[in-house]
Amino acid sequence: MTSSPTDRRLTKLLLALISLVLAMVVWVMGLISSLSRDSVTPALSLQQQEKALLAEPSLPPQLRPLLVGGDPSAQMLEALEEVPLDRLDDRQRLLLAALTRDEAQRTAALALPMQRPELSAMQQALSTYEQGGRLTEANQALLSDPALDPLLRQLSCEALGGSKAWCTDPSDANAAAQATQRLLLAELLPIAALLTGVGLLIRHLWSRFRGKLPAWPTLVGPLLTPADMAILVAGGFVLLGEVLLPVLVSPLIVLISQGQSGALGQAIAVLLGYIALAVPPLGILRLQLGGLEREEMPVGGWLQWRPSPWLTALLQGGRGWLMVMPPVVLTGWLMGKLVGDPGGSNPLLEMVLRSDNPWALVLLALTAVVLAPLFEELVFRGVLLPVLARVLGRGWGVVISGLVFAVAHLSIGELPPLLVLGIGLALLRLSSGRLLPCVVMHACWNAATFLNLILLGS
Structure with missing residues (x-):
């Protein structure tokens, strides 16, 4: 039918x-x-600030206000603080600990265990370093680890008492140039x-x-x-x-x-x-x-x-x-x-x-x-x-x-x-x-x- x-x-x-x-x-x-x-916006902003901070040394002066702004370190810290701590990866928590001057925030960023050995060693160095101290030979050797990326090495070096000039490695110029190209595009x-x-x-x-x-x-x-x-x-x-x-x-x-x-x-x-x-x-x-x-x-x-x-x-x-x-x-x-x-x-x-x-x-x-x-x-x-x-x-x-x-x-x-x-x-x-x-x-x-x-x- x-x-x-x-x-x-x-x-x-x-x-x-x-x-x-x-x-x-x-x-x-x-x-x-x-x-x-x-939202992907905080993570995207964080990646953009990382590129800006890494590219800053190789940027032409006339482009710095447009691509980097006033203080790229402060902007980077602000971008890190916008992302919940549990959503930051190990490397980003180290960046936060290196940039912040708030001891409570620094302690919280370094509280969780790190998976990679070089990051775990950097976590230990940042945890035991006392503000105002000098960059020790042990930390200098730690910073020479090629497994550390240029931005993390530079910011950690400055946080551990190194001067900006000493912490700027000429071998990182290629990474800065690549970051500049990406940022420009x-x-x-x-x-x-x-x-x-x-x-x-x-x-x-x-x-x-x-x-x-x-x-x-x-x-x-x-x-x-x-x-x-x-x-x-x-x-x-x-x-x-x-x-x-x-x-x-x-x-x-x-x-x-x-x-x-x-x-x-x-x-x-x-x-x-x-x-x-x-x-x-x-x-x-x-x-x-x-x-x-x-x-x-x-x-x-x-x-x-x-x-x-x-x-x-x-x-x-x-x-x-x-x-x-x-x-x-x-x-x-x-x-x-x-x-x-x-x-x-x-x-x-x-x-x-x-x-x-x-x-x-x-x-x-x-x-x-x-x-x-x-x-x-x-x-x-x-x-x-x-x-x-x-x-x-x-x-x-x-x-x-x-x-x-x-x-x-x-x-x-x-x-x-x-x-x-x-x-x-x-x-x-x-x-x-x-x-x-x-x-x-x-x-x-x-x-x-x-x-x-x-x-x-x-």
């Missing part, structure tokens, strides 16, 4: 409603729990991109005011219903992709990644976890598109990838990334001023910041710069936006698809900037009539963030 079309529609509506309610519960719980996650590249984006935005708004911009093409997308979208996003993306399948495949992911080193094992787990997240919604979408009438399929397909011409897609995506950067940065800045740093950063950010394993960074880049833009743009701008725009109008389609995109990242702290980014991606989809430029723009955004973390990271 076959079911009637009415019964199938009712079943679909019921499934969509149940999926939507459960997904809302999952998302609300995820957003609330994000408040307990640490990390500071100047975002500023250049931001200024370029402001110029492009002003030019774009002026052209629109004068009526010189071409009309947007007709928005083409799959002929799916809001119920289909609820099943795809709420059921496939959230319930199956974020909740159920990760639980089922997590033992396999652990088995595959446990034989690798810490950073590489984590990167493998992130990559496999993201693939597992994407499989259910992609499977549902394939079934949904397969059920549409093929004679109604538009030129370029339901998703409007339209890869040719490639160069135009690359230029449109790069231009969109530059133009969306100023409003996203402004939104993040305003949020920081109004409510502070609520935390909840994506754990992948700190993973990239702290990783020094090149293969781990390659896998993390593959996840963040390739797979995430492809999958998320397919779902949010390839399917969700056209369906919402057809049902609710373009304006509401842009806003709601951007909001769903932001909420799906499950971070209250990142929600407003991600909403602005999602709106920018939706506007590019509407103005270009293609999906590929959105993937390029999304990949540019993630790649820029990834590059900045590498430049300032370990």
Whole structure:
């Protein structure tokens, strides 16, 4: 006995409603729990101050106020104090003990045992040193250990009574030059991109005011219903992709990644976890598109990838990334001023910041710069936006698809900037009539963030 079309529609509506309610519960719980996650901002600020302090001797005098500020040692101490003591690693606790003049803080920083022998020896030296004493021969020999990095050696030397001139090792000039290069790139590249984006935005708004911009093409997308979208996003993306399948495949992911080193094992787990997240919604979408009438399929397909011409897609995506950067940065800045740093950063950010394993960074880049833009743009701008725009109008389609995109990242702290980014991606989809430029723009955004973390990271 076959079911009637009415019964199938009712079943679909019921499934969509149940999926939507459960997904809302999952998302609300995820957003609330994000408040307990640490923010990557203090760790990023700390890494930036480390590079500034190490680079100070090799910086041209005219660039020091811009890249280092007034007193890099004081700024470094402030950055260390912003991070909870239990989140500092052994080396960072030694840096804190070397910089602080507060005995209680110094004692607390040196209280926990150190894992590496050279750090444990430095911990002992700093613990027994009395303020105002001279640098002993034993401590001089300790400071000559090549296992100590240049910044830790210099600050520990000064804390143990050595003069700044004596503690500055000429052999560390190469490390200072590398820190200078990283600091310059990390500071100047975002500023250049931001200024370029402001110029492009002003030019774009002026052209629109004068009526010189071409009309947007007709928005083409799959002929799916809001119920289909609820099943795809709420059921496939959230319930199956974020909740159920990760639980089922997590033992396999652990088995595959446990034989690798810490950073590489984590990167493998992130990559496999993201693939597992994407499989259910992609499977549902394939079934949904397969059920549409093929004679109604538009030129370029339901998703409007339209890869040719490639160069135009690359230029449109790069231009969109530059133009969306100023409003996203402004939104993040305003949020920081109004409510502070609520935390909840994506754990992948700190993973990239702290990783020094090149293969781990390659896998993390593959996840963040390739797979995430492809999958998320397919779902949010390839399917969700056209369906919402057809049902609710373009304006509401842009806003709601951007909001769903932001909420799906499950971070209250990142929600407003991600909403602005999602709106920018939706506007590019509407103005270009293609999906590929959105993937390029999304990949540019993630790649820029990834590059900045590498430049300032370990």
